[in-house]
Amino acid sequence: xxxxxxxxxxxxxxxxxxxxxxxxxxxxxxxxxxxxxxxxxxxxxxxxxxxxxxxxxxxxxxxxxxxxxxxxxxxxxxxxxxxxxxxxxxxxxxxxxxxxxxxxxxxxxxxxxxx
Amino acid sequence: xxxxxxxxxxxxxxxxxxxxxxxxxxxxxxxxxxxxxxxxxxxxxxxxxxxxxxxxxxxxxxxxxxxxxxxxxxxxxxxxxxxxxxxxxxxxxxxxxxxxxxxxxxxxx
Numbered sequence: 001x002x003x004x005x006x007x008x009x010x011x012x013x014x015x016x017x018x019x020x021x022x023x024x025x026x027x028x029x030x031x032x033x034x035x036x037x038x039x040x041x042x043x044x045x046x047x048x049x050x051x052x053x054x055x056x057x058x059x060x061x062x063x064x065x066x067x068x069x070x071x072x073x074x075x076x077x078x079x080x081x082x083x084x085x086x087x088x089x090x091x092x093x094x095x096x097x098x099x100x101x102x103x104x105x106x107x108x109x110x111x112x113x114x115x
Numbered sequence: 116x117x118x119x120x121x122x123x124x125x126x127x128x129x130x131x132x133x134x135x136x137x138x139x140x141x142x143x144x145x146x147x148x149x150x151x152x153x154x155x156x157x158x159x160x161x162x163x164x165x166x167x168x169x170x171x172x173x174x175x176x177x178x179x180x181x182x183x184x185x186x187x188x189x190x191x192x193x194x195x196x197x198x199x200x201x202x203x204x205x206x207x208x209x210x211x212x213x214x215x216x217x218x219x220x221x222x223x224x
Binding site: 031033035040041042043044045048050056058059088090092102103104105106108109111 | 116119146148150156157158160163201203210211212214215216217
């Protein structure tokens with residue numbers, strides 16, 4: 001049981017380039033999330049998904065896109081990278097039965113530097 | 116979203132000392148978690164504790180949901196306890212965990 005895995009661990013992008021951050025979970029969780037963490041701060045939600053085919057915006061969605069074609073995978077797409085997107089990106093997953101969410105489990109993070 | 120305040124922002128302890136970290140919420144939460152972010156940046160789940168008290172080894176946590184706060188106790192601290200401790204919660208109508216800014220803990224030998 002690997003939990004939540006993310007690739008790559010670290011990436012340097014030039015301004016204007018695009019890339020996809022990969023996230024996979026093997027816990028059969030229905031909910032998945034993408035957060036970003038800026039230096040000295042807590043995490044902020046970018047996008048989330050409550051099931052395959054269903055996604056919605058979080059607090060800071062501008063400049064990002066997501067898709068959820070399977071229960072396991074939740075990739076995050078950066079289009080036209082900007083220096084403001086330099087951050088650490090965390091993917092997370094949890095199970096919700098409808099009576100409330102359970103523990104969110106986090107991946108190891110992807111460090112992104114945009115120059 | 117819910118506002119989360121953590122205190123103290125920074126803490127330096129000598130190995131073996133005890134400490135209490137506090138988390139206040141601006142509104143009711145139905146999912147409250149404590150995390151330890153180690154020096155390598157990894158977020159480690161400590162407790163899922165929307166109410167009540169839990170203990171895990173030298174760590175314990177208490178949440179008083181009616182008064183919108185949670186406490187994390189670290190006893191007999193070790194250098195490996197160093198890092199940033201975050202609490203986070205979401206409201207009844209929200210999906211995101213709202214994070215505080217964290218308590219940065221340094222345990223010295």
